[in-house]
Amino acid sequence: MSDPVIALCMLGIFLFIILLGFPVAFTLMAMGIMFGYYAYFDPGRMWRAYDRAVRADADQLTQIQLWIEGLFNNRIFDLFVNQTYSVMDNDVLTAVPLFLFMGYIVERANIVARLFHTLNIAARHIPGSMAVAALITCTLFATATGIVGAVVTLMGLLAFPAMLKARYNTSLASGVICAGGTLGILIPPSIMLIVYAAASGVSIVKLYAGALLPGLMLAGLYVIYVVGRSMLQPQLAPKPTRAEIGEFTVGQIVLRLLTSFFPLAFLILAVLGAILFGLATPSEAAAVGALGGLALTFLYRAFTWQRLRESVYLTLRTTAMVCWLFVGSWTFSSVFSYLGGEQIISEFVTSLDISPVTFLIMAQIIIFLLGWPLEWSEIIIIFVPIFLPLLPHFGIDPLFFGILVALNLQTSFLTPPMAMSAYYLKGIAPPHVQLNDIFKGNYPYLAMVLFAMVILYNFPGITFWLPDLIYGR
Known part of the structure; x- marks a missing residue:
């Protein structure tokens, strides 16, 4: 299956999941990270980290830590962090x-x-x-x-x-x-x-x-x-x-x-x-x-202080929703476009x-x-x-x-x-x-x-x- 077809499947799965009632922002982030891991996956990088862990003259716990580090050494996580910062820094x-x-x-x-x-x-x-x-x-x-x-x-x-x-x-x-x-x-x-x-x-x-x-x-x-x-x-x-x-x-x-x-x-x-x-x-x-x-x-x-508290709370709740939607959307769309x-x-x-x-x-x-x-x-x-x-x-x-x-x-x-x-x-x-x-x-x-x-x-x-x-x- 080619990457563009996988991208279309990604879009179809997303529509199906949100119609089931799952939160849109977190669905976008989860699917963006999941498909992004596939899109940016570099097996050589992971196995090099694994070989380094095996050859390291260290205890088993350290070897496992090095192997996990190689497992998460994927550019999608850098992309997600950068997108989050870009949204929060948007004037x-x-x-x-x-x-x-x-x-x-x-x-x-x-x-x-x-x-x-x-x-x-x-x-x-x-x-x-x-x-x-x-x-x-x-x-x-x-x-x-x-x-x-x-x-x-x-x-x-x-x-x-x-x-x-x-x-x-x-x-x-x-x-x-x-x-x-x-x-x-x-x-x-x-x-x-x-x-x-x-x-x-x-x-x-x-x-x-x-x-x-x-x-x-x-x-x-x-x-x-x-x-x-x-x-x-x-x-x-x-x-x-x-x-x-x-x-x-x-x-x-x-x-x-x-x-x-x-x-x-x-x-x-x-x-x-x-x-x-x-x-x-x-x-x-x-x-x-x-x-x-x-x-x-x-x-x-x-x-009144009660009205002020309610206004601040509702403002924060709605703003958080919009910002996390942007984070999820930009992560999702970046992976969708890359594929x-x-x-x-x-x-x-x-x-x-x-x-x-x-x-x-x-x-x-x-x-x-x-x-x-x-x-x-x-x-x-x-x-x-x-x-x-x-x-x-x-x-x-x-x-x-x-x-x-x-x-x-x-x-x-x-x-x-x-x-x-x-x-x-x-x-x-x-x-x-x-x-x-x-x-x-x-x-x-x-x-x-x-x-x-x-x-x-x-x-x-x-x-x-x-x-x-x-x-x-």
Whole structure:
């Protein structure tokens, strides 16, 4: 069996093992070391160490130690150590824990509850006002955190019961929460884009600039859908009565916006603007964002040591997961490439003589299907690098490809039967809400994600306009 065939077997075995439920990071590391031992195995080196052990004028224990030293004298162990150090020393990944901490501390500061209530009052004259307020809140909060599970869970506790109490259709209300909660992996400052930048070598600031308009476009499509459907079928989203919403003057609404919407929006825009205009690196801006998140908790008198401990713990846990995924992925991909796996895939794809558009569609279909059993982090770190070497052959900009992937990965949280956002919501929803109702509410938003991808395919300038405007070609 040739080395490239062994590399393909390595990939197939990995997929089979993770579908059985084994931890992805440790599976990657174990398989990378196991197949790497075979790839870098030098029998002469091991037997020379064994002969040295036998000929040594020493006791039996020393001979065994020398033989074991020869057994482990394989370059895969040096590779694994070097990859671990490279990941921990990666400047781009430094921003991950800082952005995570900003999101977690904001989540625990009761800012989102104030924000949703204020936007609900401000949008009371718009059809489907409560759903629109929930979408805007989801968008802003998802942008601040980038953590889908946290956004869906918190908004599911705040906005979902409120919409059901206001006689909103269950599927419409659940779709708003599930779709709005996933926007954080696309709209900057996104953790997913940081991970893609580290995996692909694309500038993170250009990725942020390129993702801003597509992200806002998708959020805008969601709002247009909710307003349009509420106008056509007002029974799905009844207009709130004066008794339900209360009486507020324009001045009171403005004051509420100044104390709830603008502080969080200013924090996000300040962090993003500092990155886009070169005033700070992503890590520096993320540090300022984390400090700003702490300042907001003090401002809203929500700071406690317990909330700080929880935020630090969740930040460390998520950061460790991402970093060990990188260690395992880079070890796995290095061995996979050394055995010729990337070359055989590249030769197969290029031999198909397909157009760039066909390649893009094929790659996005594969990523769409991978989104069912896998998380976005696993897809970005493990499988996207397989496509990256093929992009120059088809003349595709890796920045454009990354934005398409980020847009596509919205579907992994919305597509049954493995729609994770639906399961997050079901976990905290009232007992009478059925999983099928949540799935049904996701379908229109899934269609809008696919529609947004078609728009981006046909008008790539939506991605490139802002990076070209700020940074030039």
